[in-house]
Amino acid sequence: MAKNYDVNGNLISYYAWRNSTYGIEFMIKADQLNSFQENIEYYTSAANLIYLNGPPSRAMIALMNENYLDGLLSMWDEALRSPSYYVYAANILVMTSTNLKPNNITFTHVTKGISSPNYLITSHSYSQYKNLIQQKHGGSWQTVATTPQGPIQILEVGGIKYNARPVASNPYYKLTIDYFRGGKKLGEFRFNN
Amino acid sequence: MANVLKKQEINNFELIMELIATDPFFENISDIIFLLDRHDKLRELEDPELKRAVFTIVQEIIDNGIAKPIFGYSPTGPMPDPIPERAEEVLNYLDKYWGKPTDQHNDIGRAYLIFFAKKDGDLEHNSFKAK
Numbered sequence: 527m528a529k530n531y532d533v534n535g536n537l538i539s540y541y542a543w544r545n546s547t548y549g550i551e552f553m554i555k556a557d558q559l560n561s562f563q564e565n566i567e568y569y570t571s572a573a574n575l576i577y578l579n580g581p582p583s584r585a586m587i588a589l590m591n592e593n594y595l596d597g598l599l600s601m602w603d604e605a606l607r608s609p610s611y612y613v614y615a616a617n618i619l620v621m622t623s624t625n626l627k628p629n630n631i632t633f634t635h636v637t638k639g640i641s642s643p644n645y646l647i648t649s650h651s652y653s654q655y656k657n658l659i660q661q662k663h664g665g666s667w668q669t670v671a672t673t674p675q676g677p678i679q680i681l682e683v684g685g686i687k688y689n690a691r692p693v694a695s696n697p698y699y700k701l702t703i704d705y706f707r708g709g710k711k712l713g714e715f716r717f718n719n
Numbered sequence: 720m721a722n723v724l725k726k727q728e729i730n731n732f733e734l735i736m737e738l739i740a741t742d743p744f745f746e747n748i749s750d751i752i753f754l755l756d757r758h759d760k761l762r763e764l765e766d767p768e769l770k771r772a773v774f775t776i777v778q779e780i781i782d783n784g785i786a787k788p789i790f791g792y793s794p795t796g797p798m799p800d801p802i803p804e805r806a807e808e809v810l811n812y813l814d815k816y817w818g819k820p821t822d823q824h825n826d827i828g829r830a831y832l833i834f835f836a837k838k839d840g841d842l843e844h845n846s847f848k849a850k
Binding site for chain 1: 743789793824827828
């Protein structure tokens with residue numbers, strides 16, 4: 527375990543790992559070390575699931591530690607009870623963050639574990655984020671339906687589908703990109719513009 | 720009438736309904752599947768029991784006026800005419816267009832077969848036809 531300080535020298539979090547194969551496996555907020563130790567079996571289970579697809583990238587670790595820490599910490603209580611939720615959240619983020627500088631994407635976590643994770647992306651517009659996904663995965667957006675507000679489009683990569691839709695039930699976040707894996711939705715990116 | 724599960728056959732049924740009623744981001748069939756996966760049990764996407772469980776939830780939503788169904792956003796389900804309103808009519812529509820595993824974009828088509836509007840301002844009601 528190692529300590530992580532902010533630019534002012536304040537202890538903000540701990541890194542923890544089990545062996546050198548995976549590198550850093552856990553991020554623990556400074557004041558939640560006791561909670562982490564008491565629930566280590568849940569975190570271990572979550573980490574094992576994440577690593578089924580290989581260790582997280584350096585960008586993901588940075589993602590979880592910098593602008594995104596507050597967002598992820600809002601899920602902490604949920605993660606304690608449901609490791610799979612943590613996996614969902616981490617997986618969704620890493621799918622569009624890998625290979626990007628971590629400060630390039632900012633978001634607000636707009637749900638707190640009631641249903642699937644919702645991320646309000648504040649650094650990119652709906653169109654910009656679609657381009658970002660396309661740049662990362664290749665392929666092209668395919669229009670599968672049309673609406674007065676614009677097309678519903680899909681970009682498919684293996685078992686993953688991003689579904690961009692300019693409509694949503696919630697009137698505050700019409701612009702949405704759904705993230706599907708294996709035919710099931712895991713979460714949404716929301717946009718204000 | 721479409722085949723549904725009994726409420727008693729769904730784990731945490733009351734919790735699932737409470738979450739649907741209170742979550743402002745609850746939108747469509749994919750959210751029902753997500754909640755069933757998390758709070759009832761994890762099923763394969765093509766498991767017939769999953770379809771029956773979804774139908775039970777949809778029936779409960781409509782019968783209790785929790786939300787009204789919105790049609791026309793699915794690439795696999797056309798805009799119905801007339802618009803189904805009663806639960807039985809809505810489930811018959813769902814049953815007809817639930818789709819086969821081999822259908823292209825069946826997963827998305829199924830997820831978007833119905834959106835739900837809980838209050839005024841949630842989506843424009845059935846205002847266009849899907850492509």
